Amino acid sequence: MAVSFKLNGKPVTLEVDPEMPLLWAVREFAGLTGTKFGCGMAQCGACTMHVEGQPTRSCSMAVGDVEGQSVTTIEGLSGKAATAVQAAWENIQVPQCGYCQSGQIMSAVALLEQTPKPNDEDINAAMSGNICRCATYVRIRAAIHSASDMMEG
Known part of the structure; x- marks a missing residue:
């Protein structure tokens, strides 16, 4: 079908x-x-x-x-939030093994498109359910804050 x-x-x-x-x-x-x-x-x-x-x-x-x-x-991610998240992920060197990172990035971009200046609580809520076996959660949160700052100017 x-x-x-x-x-x-x-x-x-x-x-x-x-x-x-x-x-x-x-x-x-x-x-x-x-x-x-x-x-x-x-x-x-x-x-x-x-x-x-x-x-x-x-x-x-x-x-x-x-x-x-x-x-x-x-593969199709584009726009201001996507560009900022991808740059922040590289700058902060978020991935270790990288397996979960496409899902992490997709969730982070969606968060920033809806909440351009999230606080830690917003980030925790949006990213809950995204598991990273390497436990890079601190770097993920830092990268989302950094991407938010990049989007501001």
């Missing part, structure tokens, strides 16, 4: 079972492998994509549920 939606700003139609998780449809049928599989239960955040601008766990969402909607993966 065909499922059509916008993927990183471009219309796509994938010939997939509409019950297939969005993560697998994007990785296996659209060839975008930046979004990672972590737990398969929407608990770790590694699979975070934006659906209609909202951070969404793609491992537990059926691709059929995004019919006609806009989906953004780490």
